[in-house]
Amino acid sequence: MAERPEDLNLPNAVITRIIKEALPDGVNISKEARSAISRAASVFVLYATSCANNFAMKGKRKTLNAGDVLSAMEEMEFQRFMVPLKESLEAYRREQKGKKEARKDKDKKADSEEQDKREEDNDDDDERMEEEEPNDEEEVDN
């Protein structure tokens, strides 16, 4: 498509680290081997995506979902990935949920702080005769 060739590659440093994690300590990995594994990984993504997409289409869906990817792994004969993938997915979902709640709490906190500030200012204003309109959040109080 419109991607540059290098965009379809995965970062060398990360690939190298993943390879090293899988091999005994001190094993050398030739540049050629690293490069080949990187290309293989990109091909894997394409193959997995295509396979997952078939499952989505069978389900008459336009969006690839987690189930489609898991089905693809089975189809591609990578059953050995199923357990670690499902465990990671659970952890990922918990993490995402945690982040979402942290954001909600942060927003709530910001709102209540704004509220407190407004209430303080209104107390000061009680002494004045005129009625004041409630302040907009955006307005800066003097």
Place this chain on the structure above:
Amino acid sequence: AEMAARLSENRLVSLPLSRIRVIMKSSPEVSSINQDALFLTAKATELFVQYLASYSYKHGRGKEKNALTYSDLSHTAEECETFQFLADILPKKILASKYLKMLEKEKRDGEVREEDEEEEEEDEDAVG
């Protein structure tokens, strides 16, 4: 860089989701990808890299010199059914002289079997 590496160790996946997404979207039939599917694909790719590397090392000859070599990978693609989809991008390497001899032989065989000769398809697009 080291700090980033240490931070990555605590993350669930090291491969960047944005890059994985670019590769996935390069497939014309794909419309959209939900976040969980993106994460799973990235994670599966990591598992795949580990599997390919460890399998190739275990079954290859590179370990005689404490190394993982291209030849180990190419051997895996050829011998192991699970990795056969990689055969086209991990071809066996041969010496140029051997290749030329192969071509000559094929030519000679072709001349003898002219009638029976099947036309070989040109396989340009290995992977879409």
